[in-house]
Amino acid sequence: MTITTTLPTDILSMELRPQPTTRQRSDDVAALPAALRSEWIKMRSLRSTPGLLVAVVAIGVMLSWILATFVKTDPDTHLPFTIGQTFVFSTWLTMVLAIVMGALSFASEVQHGTLATAITTQPARWVIVAAKAVVSAGLGLAMGVLGMAAGLGGAILGGLTAGDMSGSLATAGWGLLLTALAPMLGLGIGMIVRHSAAAVTGVLVWALVIENLVKTFAPVNFTRLLPFSAAAGLLGIKTAGDSAETMAAALTRVQDAFLFSGYVALAIAIGTALLYRNDAS
Amino acid sequence: MITVNSLTKQYGSRTAVDDLSFDVAAGRVTGFVGPNGAGKSTTMRMMVGLTRPDRGDVTYRGVSYSHLLHPSRVVGAVLDARSMHPGRTARNHLAAAAALAAIPARRVGEVLDEVGLESAADQRTGGFSLGMRQRLALAGALLGGPEVLLLDEPSNGLDPDGIRWLRNSLSAFADSGGTVFVSSHLIAELAMFADDLIVVGAGRLLAAEPVASTLARGEATVIVRTPQDAELRRLLERHGIDAVSTGDQLSVRRTTTAVVSQIAFDNRIQIIEIAETRRSLEEILLDMTGASAEFAAA
Numbered sequence: 001m002t003i004t005t006t007l008p009t010d011i012l013s014m015e016l017r018p019q020p021t022t023r024q025r026s027d028d029v030a031a032l033p034a035a036l037r038s039e040w041i042k043m044r045s046l047r048s049t050p051g052l053l054v055a056v057v058a059i060g061v062m063l064s065w066i067l068a069t070f071v072k073t074d075p076d077t078h079l080p081f082t083i084g085q086t087f088v089f090s091t092w093l094t095m096v097l098a099i100v101m102g103a104l105s106f107a108s109e110v111q112h113g114t115l116a117t118a119i120t121t122q123p124a125r126w127v128i129v130a131a132k133a134v135v136s137a138g139l140g141l142a143m144g145v146l147g148m149a150a151g152l153g154g155a156i157l158g159g160l161t162a163g164d165m166s167g168s169l170a171t172a173g174w175g176l177l178l179t180a181l182a183p184m185l186g187l188g189i190g191m192i193v194r195h196s197a198a199a200v201t202g203v204l205v206w207a208l209v210i211e212n213l214v215k216t217f218a219p220v221n222f223t224r225l226l227p228f229s230a231a232a233g234l235l236g237i238k239t240a241g242d243s244a245e246t247m248a249a250a251l252t253r254v255q256d257a258f259l260f261s262g263y264v265a266l267a268i269a270i271g272t273a274l275l276y277r278n279d280a281s
Numbered sequence: 282m283i284t285v286n287s288l289t290k291q292y293g294s295r296t297a298v299d300d301l302s303f304d305v306a307a308g309r310v311t312g313f314v315g316p317n318g319a320g321k322s323t324t325m326r327m328m329v330g331l332t333r334p335d336r337g338d339v340t341y342r343g344v345s346y347s348h349l350l351h352p353s354r355v356v357g358a359v360l361d362a363r364s365m366h367p368g369r370t371a372r373n374h375l376a377a378a379a380a381l382a383a384i385p386a387r388r389v390g391e392v393l394d395e396v397g398l399e400s401a402a403d404q405r406t407g408g409f410s411l412g413m414r415q416r417l418a419l420a421g422a423l424l425g426g427p428e429v430l431l432l433d434e435p436s437n438g439l440d441p442d443g444i445r446w447l448r449n450s451l452s453a454f455a456d457s458g459g460t461v462f463v464s465s466h467l468i469a470e471l472a473m474f475a476d477d478l479i480v481v482g483a484g485r486l487l488a489a490e491p492v493a494s495t496l497a498r499g500e501a502t503v504i505v506r507t508p509q510d511a512e513l514r515r516l517l518e519r520h521g522i523d524a525v526s527t528g529d530q531l532s533v534r535r536t537t538t539a540v541v542s543q544i545a546f547d548n549r550i551q552i553i554e555i556a557e558t559r560r561s562l563e564e565i566l567l568d569m570t571g572a573s574a575e576f577a578a579a
Contacts, residue, residue: 017428020342021350031383038381045373046366113364117421120329120358121381124345136370 028124035122035131040209045103052101056143059097060090060150061157067100070157076238077156082163088235091175094147095182095231098140102186103199105136106271110194112145119280129272130189136183144179148172167236174253175236181264188267191275212241220249227263230256282307283328283429284461287337290323290484290557296556297323299484301337305477306416306463307428309456313464316570320484321464322360324392324434328462341429353382357422358431362415362438367407371398371417374406377422390422397446411438419447429460448474466565472496472562482570492562496567498562503541505535506554515552520544530554 043049064086073080111116118128187202193199207228215223223229223246231237233256239245251259283305290298290522298320305311315321326332328339330346330435338345341355349355365374375389393399396416401409406417415438422430430451436444452474466490467473471478478495480488488495503525513526517533522540524533533541538557545552 020355021345022344022348023350025348034383035381038377041373041377042369045370045377046368048368078289108366112366113361114366116331116360117364117378118381119331120356121328121353121378123349123352181434279326 006162006207009236012103023123026241028127029222031122031124031127035127036134039105039131039135040243041076041193043093043139048104049139049150052097052139053143053146056094056147057092057093057150059093060147061154063090063093064151064154064160068155070158081155081160083108083152083155083160084165084168086160087148087168088175089237091144091179091235092237092239093144096203098143098179098182099186099203100200101143102136102141102179102183102188103190103193103198104201105132105183106187106188106190107194107199109197111196116280121154125280126272129187129268129275132187133184136174136187137180139181140183141176144176147179148175153192168278170253171236174257177257178260180230181260182231185260185264185267188264188271191271192267201249212239215241215243215246220246224230224249224251225259227260230263234260282341283462284340284343285324285328285337285446286339286513288324288327288334288339289336290320290327290332290334290404296484298327298334301481301484301486302361303486303489305478305479306405307458307460308455309476310451310460310474311477311479312462312468313462313479313481314466314468314469314471314566314570315481315487318483318510319320319570321479321481322433323484324481325358325360325431328431329356329360331360336448346360350427351382353378353384353427355427356429356431357425357427359418359422359435360433362411362418363407364458365414365417370403370405371409371420372402373539374417375421378421379424382425388424388426392423395423396420398403412443413489415439416443428458431553432463434465435463436465436470444470448567468566471559478566480566480569487569496559496563499562499565500535501537502558502560503536504554504556504558505531505533505541505545505552507531507545507552509550512548513545516544516548516550537563552564565574572577 067086067089069079071081074085109118119125189203191200193202200234211228213224214226229238229246230251232242232254233250236253285301285303288301289296289300298311301320301324313325317533323332327351328346341349346352346356357536371393372389375392376386379386379389390399390402393402396419398413398416398420401413406414409417415435416455419432419435422432448470450486451461451463454474463471472492475492476489478488479486480495481557505513506529510526510529512525514531517524522533522536537554542552542555
């Protein structure tokens with residue numbers, strides 16, 4: 001490649017430049033909209049983002065359709081599945097994907113060295129964390145909406161009847177709160193682990209294996225406080241590790257919401273403290 | 282323009298940067314040289330707030346980096362040209378950086394044009410060569426129209442055309458009043474356009490001076506080819522000048538061709554060839570940093 005250009009000199013006039021302006025605390029808050037724009041560009045400019053949304057829709061449709069077509073009845077109650085029940089089932093998997101997405105929003109920046117670029121541009125590191133939290137929460141919300149809509153579509157495609165829909169709106173609301181909070185939990189995990197593969201593996205193993213194992217031997221008063229128990233409680237669903245005993249001891253949805261939010265706040269707080277303490281890579 | 286004051290960084294028991302102080306003047310290209318492990322990258326990372334110094338500080342016209350309201354409008358830094366997401370296009374990579382720095386989006390196209398990457402703007406960076414990544418990283422540094430450029434090994438991966446372009450560009454940037462602080466292993470390359478040198482070894486400052494002063498450290502050697510080498514050597518020694526015989530020629534230090542040729546002429550000694558050589562900047566710097574090199578060839 002033959003280059004004929006040179007760096008511009010018209011933007012300089014160095015000697016005439018005023019003294020560099022000093023940053024105040026209020027400037028950091030004012031920088032938030034810019035950081036949000038930047039995070040949004042990062043999020044929408046990767047092929048993995050639409051890929052994730054397509055995966056959420058596919059999982060929602062397939063899960064409801066499989067339940068309607070092949071399983072047909074609830075194994076516990078032996079009653080036929082209804083649309084009112086099944087539309088939210090895939091939201092648990094949506095939440096896991098949202099946590100992974102949140103973790104990658106930070107860990108992949110470490111992996112590719114772009115975190116250093118962001119921190120040299122915006123030295124107030126909390127601004128970057130806040131922007132990532134807001135944008136990933138927004139995407140998590142969108143994933144939740146799409147997942148539930150897909151679950152509804154799959155249930156209709158599978159020919160399920162509506163059933164009792166009286167609590168569906170509340171369930172959808174709690175589900176969307178969960179999918180909005182989940183990426184922030186992932187973000188905190190990503191900031192703590194700082195490694196993409198380790199963060200994703202850790203989330204999946206914890207969600208799908210460890211927590212279910214713990215439920216087999218630990219007292220219910222302890223297991224109901226685990227993060228994914230709180231998530232299942234918010235959705236009002238039973239997971240693989242749940243028994244009649246654990247379901248009976250379940251917290252209320254409001255308690256589960258506070259509990260899950262507490263895990264999110266803790267992860268973000270630890271991650272942010274580490275981000276300030278450690279050198280940026 | 283840049284003031285580095287008592288910068289110190291320790292990793293465990295190893296002192297990476299040891300009480301380093303120097304100034305980098307505006308309107309000049311300042312080379313930052315030293316062997317591997319000398320603390321160059323750690324110093325540059327501390328200069329942009331990526332690594333916290335244990336002691337000391339760095340200021341840009343009196344303001345520390347972390348207190349700059351718009352850091353990228355004052356300092357453009359390239360510390361690792363590989364720092365980009367492979368799945369993002371060059372344009373989006375810069376757009377995200379511009380948005381974070383509240384720089385108008387039109388600058389993205391301008392800087393891509395300035396570094397010669399406009400035709401690759403919508404390609405994903407995963408397919409970029411190292412040279413293209415260097416250009417894109419430099420474009421990122423230029424986004425805010427900074428007055429200071431901090432570049433760590435910017436010519437890595439560039440082809441000869443690219444290196445010449447970089448050299449001319451950095452010189453032009455400095456000529457217009459900008460401050461260029463550039464680390465490089467290519468000392469011969471650096472010698473072609475740097476005005477000043479900061480030389481470090483084992484984290485300590487070894488020299489901070491104009492390139493001309495560094496070059497002056499390398500004493501001249503006069504090489505003489507003569508069939509009467511033993512006789513000429515004896516005559517030179519009589520004048521207090523040491524000469525070493527190397528094959529069919531004499532190597533004479535701390536003198537000039539004029540002095541040697543005059544002595545030979547006065548004593549009717551035939552000279553077949555006489556030349557003065559000076560040690561290269563690379564040789565001088567290797568001598569200066571040799572004792573502090575962490576890794577050296579056997």
